[in-house]
Amino acid sequence: MLYYLHYYNDLYSPLRVFKYISFRAIAAAGTAFLVCVIIAPWMIRQLRKFNIGQYERKDEAPPLFALHGKKEGTPTMGGLLIILSVFISVFLWSEPGNWFVLLSMATMCYMGLVGFWDDYKKVARKQSKGLNARQKMSLQIIWVLVVVFALVSLPETKGYIMTLSLPFLKVPLIAHMGIGLFMLFIYLVLVGCSNAVNLTDGLDGLAVGCSSSVVITYMMISYFAGHAKFASYLNIPYVPGCGELAVFCGAMCGAFLGFLWYNCHPAQVFMGDTGSLAIGGAIAIVAILIKQEILLILVGGVFVMEAASVILQVASFKLRGKRIFAMAPIHHHFEMKKWSETQVTIRFWILSIIFALLGMLTLKIR
Secondary structure (H helix, E strand, O other): OHHHHHHHOOOOHHHHHHHOHHHHHHHHHHHHHHHHHHHHHHHHHHHHHOOOEOOOOOOOOHHHHHHHHHHOOOEOOOHHHHHHHHHHHHHHHOOOOOHHHHHHHHHHHHHHHHHHHHHHHHHHHOOOOOOOHHHHHHHHHHHHHHHHHHHHHOOOOOOOOOOEOOOOOOOOOEOOOOHHHHHHHHHHHHHHHHHHHHHHOOOOOHHHHHHHHHHHHHHHHHHHHOOHHHHHHHOOOOOOOHHHHHHHHHHHHHHHHHHHHHHOOOOOOOOHHHHHHHHHHHHHHHHHHOOOOOHHHHHOHHHHHHHHHHHHHHHHHHHHOOOOOOOOOHHHHHHHOOOOHHHHHHHHHHHHHHHHHHHHHHHHOO
């Protein structure tokens, strides 16, 4: 909405800054942070009022309950706060009608709704189990179909979206994947990323802190991909109009920092599946739109570690009857190894920053 102010720069020349993506991305981050910090106390009170609290896995994982039992009852569904902050900030600072932003915001909201339903069932049943795997996967597949239809139909995306790019190659590895392979690929990226962030959300501040470094990286790459000269210099796909995704990513980063204000140890509120699925879905759709999906494996290295640890743990137990880790996801393994919660969280943040820097480094190795 504030984007239109640059049309009046002939009346007041400083208004031209509202045209620049870099300015609006930073402003979006600041706005989302302030909205989140200001609204959070009220929302936390409302969540407490309606007894929307966390339930810990007492019977499923007694050692974990011994560590985290005191957190039971902490308000959850705090992801609503992140989504609301991002929505308000994007509404104020993004270019109206930009399909890249609209699809990204819609993906965040839809995945947030799936997570909300999951959280609601946990609260209603007063247990740690919500939607079963089949229900959650079915709901996610529905949105994958919507996304695929939108991407192959919109003029802004249909010309390039079925290519497959690798971080170290100057030209696409696959020029046209075909609709079948493309649908499978979108499913793996969107569902995989959202569930990986969900698995990471097990300690105070862990998921939102790691997400911040990932989003900052994609904010910068989105800006480069939407700028013809930068894209040409860095040998990345040039996608006209996708620069506005930097504003969307800026809003997410600000909302994450605002939420972390209340989610740091000891957390006053948890994001729940409402937040983790929304964040994972938003990161995934941005990566898809700017054709940097494979890079997400490196930039989101912590999320990959968390998901891989669960897959390896389950596979090892079913095939050999033995566990690889003391507990999965891997952040709980280190808790069992006597690392404090703060140590695990901060060290994983450090790893996430390193992965993000390595991801940026690949822009020059092409």
